[in-house]
Amino acid sequence: MIACVVAGALLIVRYPHDIRPFQRGEEEAPPTRAGSARPPPPPPPPPLLPRRAAGYRRFRGGEAVAASGGSGPRIGGETRRASALAEELSEGGGGGGGGGGDTTNTAVVFTTADATALARGPGGSDGLSRVSGARRRAESQGDRRGRRNGGAGDWGDGGFRGGAARARKSGKREAVNGGGRAMAAIPTFHMLRVRKRDGEGEPLGSAPPRLEFLGGDGGGGGESATSAPGPFSLRRYESFEAYATEQSASGNAILPVPIVRPPGKGPEASRSIPLAIIIGTQKGGTQNLRSHLLTHPSLSGLRQKEAHFFDWFWFPSDPNKKRHEWPGDGRGGAGLNPSAAGEVLSAYADRAMKAVDPSKRDTMATVESSPLYLFFPLAPYRMRMVLPAARLVLILRDPTERYFSHLRMMMCGTRDGETFDQLEERLETYFHIPGRVKEYLEQGEASYKPYTPLCRGEGARAKDLLRCWKAMVTHDPLHRGLYVDQLERWLRVYPRSQILVVESSEMFGDFTGTLNQVARHIGLPPHDFSYDSRHQHASAPCERHHPELFAEGGRYSRH
Numbered sequence: 001m002i003a004c005v006v007a008g009a010l011l012i013v014r015y016p017h018d019i020r021p022f023q024r025g026e027e028e029a030p031p032t033r034a035g036s037a038r039p040p041p042p043p044p045p046p047p048l049l050p051r052r053a054a055g056y057r058r059f060r061g062g063e064a065v066a067a068s069g070g071s072g073p074r075i076g077g078e079t080r081r082a083s084a085l086a087e088e089l090s091e092g093g094g095g096g097g098g099g100g101g102d103t104t105n106t107a108v109v110f111t112t113a114d115a116t117a118l119a120r121g122p123g124g125s126d127g128l129s130r131v132s133g134a135r136r137r138a139e140s141q142g143d144r145r146g147r148r149n150g151g152a153g154d155w156g157d158g159g160f161r162g163g164a165a166r167a168r169k170s171g172k173r174e175a176v177n178g179g180g181r182a183m184a185a186i187p188t189f190h191m192l193r194v195r196k197r198d199g200e201g202e203p204l205g206s207a208p209p210r211l212e213f214l215g216g217d218g219g220g221g222g223e224s225a226t227s228a229p230g231p232f233s234l235r236r237y238e239s240f241e242a243y244a245t246e247q248s249a250s251g252n253a254i255l256p257v258p259i260v261r262p263p264g265k266g267p268e269a270s271r272s273i274p275l276a277i278i279i280g281t282q283k284g285g286t287q288n289l290r291s292h293l294l295t296h297p298s299l300s301g302l303r304q305k306e307a308h309f310f311d312w313f314w315f316p317s318d319p320n321k322k323r324h325e326w327p328g329d330g331r332g333g334a335g336l337n338p339s340a341a342g343e344v345l346s347a348y349a350d351r352a353m354k355a356v357d358p359s360k361r362d363t364m365a366t367v368e369s370s371p372l373y374l375f376f377p378l379a380p381y382r383m384r385m386v387l388p389a390a391r392l393v394l395i396l397r398d399p400t401e402r403y404f405s406h407l408r409m410m411m412c413g414t415r416d417g418e419t420f421d422q423l424e425e426r427l428e429t430y431f432h433i434p435g436r437v438k439e440y441l442e443q444g445e446a447s448y449k450p451y452t453p454l455c456r457g458e459g460a461r462a463k464d465l466l467r468c469w470k471a472m473v474t475h476d477p478l479h480r481g482l483y484v485d486q487l488e489r490w491l492r493v494y495p496r497s498q499i500l501v502v503e504s505s506e507m508f509g510d511f512t513g514t515l516n517q518v519a520r521h522i523g524l525p526p527h528d529f530s531y532d533s534r535h536q537h538a539s540a541p542c543e544r545h546h547p548e549l550f551a552e553g554g555r556y557s558r559h
């Protein structure tokens with residue numbers, strides 16, 4: 001019995017399956033029999049692409065149409081969820097009602113797996129066989145571990161272990177690169193539009209999901225889009241606690257943005273919390289958007305672009321607290337009382353409002369942008385606890401474009417004294433990046449399964465979401481493009497009306513138009529924005545360090 005328990009515990013330590021959002025079906029690996037000398041069998045390789053047929057026939061609400069306007073192929077169960085979410089995102093909220101007929105075009109972002117299905121075409125199996133081919137090649141290298149871990153990825157042993165890293169270390173780069181040569185182009189078509197047909201859509205869920213760890217009134221998720229937040233105003237409060245008290249009494253009503261000046265201190269000590277928060281996506285054009293918004297006369301600047309207050313980089317001042325603990329995380333649904341919320345807001349103001357532009361000190365309203373918020377599973381819940389009326393802005397970029405932008409950024413990021421080889425090694429260890437990019441993406445697709453309901457926030461508690469996070473982040477550049485799951489979590493806690501979703505491509509095509517749209521959403525008075533290309537923060541210059549790696553056929557090329 002004891003041996004059994006120990007063996008079971010070892011299994012859990014070796015393969016902490018409950019932190020693998022995509023692999024929960026495998027989590028019940030049978031424990032070894034007590035007394036057996038044989039080591040526990042390795043877990044089966046992760047399944048190939050998720051089965052698609054089941055959900056999709058039931059989806060009658062939307063016809064996937066390629067952004068180019070052509071009829072798209074029929075796509076699977078995950079898409080159904082994405083499409084249902086799209087309805088939620090569409091003007092007027094989710095559900096089958098509402099007039100307009102065949103008119104609603106909604107930005108939807110599909111997963112890489114969906115994109116593979118698209119690339120494959122209706123009824124085709126090419127994508128699957130390509131992935132299988134890669135696995136077979138890995139097997140033929142005779143490296144079982146490479147097959148298990150490198151062929152499709154493995155979340156065990158404290159992180160994603162890639163065959164690429166191992167093959168590279170053991171000089172077997174062929175094992176990694178060889179598969180890439182035979183593969184077809186990476187599907188790049190990850191963003192579609194869904195044409196919703198009147199009355200046929202299946203809503204995401206008519207009842208708002210109950211928030212189990214946030215507590216309170218169950219959050220705003222599932223509420224239909226009612227009114228836009230409206231113009232913002234500023235009000236001076238004695239303390240953030242006073243603001244939090246009023247906020248908690250007023251439910252989700254949008255209160256004036258609080259300005260608090262600590263007693264006995266001068267105006268330079270005044271703080272306010274940001275008026276609006278750009279929550280992502282990383283590499284979506286967030287810096288450019290924020291920089292331009294801050295040219296608005298009603299807004300002040302911040303020293304840091306990213307406050308990282310609600311995410312992993314939250315550093316509590318109390319050294320006894322673990323870094324990842326955030327006030328309220330462990331309260332099992334009790335949420336925060338106004339006094340605790342006041343403290344949190346004060347810390348947020350300190351952090352986000354560090355260096356207000358002196359010439360604009362009277363304005364005291366600003367915009368924060370931390371693109372990690374979208375991806376960090378606890379961020380929506382944390383934010384909702386203290387900022388139920390936040391005005392959120394979300395920029396979504398084609399996941400493939402986003403991925404390559406992310407990659408270019410990382411490949412520029414050598415630390416002091418670090419050689420490029422060392423940088424590659426480091427990224428390999430953390431994110432399993434090198435090897436051929438094509439293969440990396442295909443491996444990601446091969447191992448992709450839709451997030452579990454838990455990792456999408458259904459019934460999740462803080463500790464569950466932290467586990468999900470640890471699994472996601474090991475494959476960060478790929479997973480950040482899986483927007484559906486990320487959005488679902490936000491929509492559980494914030495009403496649709498508070499989240500403005502902008503597509504990068506549209507923003508890049510009409511920047512001032514987007515600025516006006518965002519300004520309206522966050523309640524700024526109209527302003528004649530002009531575009532300044534110096535704020536773009538393009539990562540292209542980094543490519544120049546190693547153009548051969550990014551050129552066609554190079555290690556980081558798209559083809």
Ligand SMILES: Nc1ncnc2c1ncn2[C@@H]1O[C@H](COP(=O)(O)OS(=O)(=O)O)[C@@H](OP(=O)(O)O)[C@H]1O
Nearest residue numbers: 282283284285286287288405508536537538539540
């Ligand atoms: N106007 C316009 N036109 C075209 N492209 C634009 C524009 N504004 C921002 N960008 C591109 O957005 C990428 C940077 O995104 P972020 O600022 O969100 O990056 S970060 O998350 O803050 O690191 C970065 O993408 P890449 O150059 O592809 O890496 C920027 O070039």
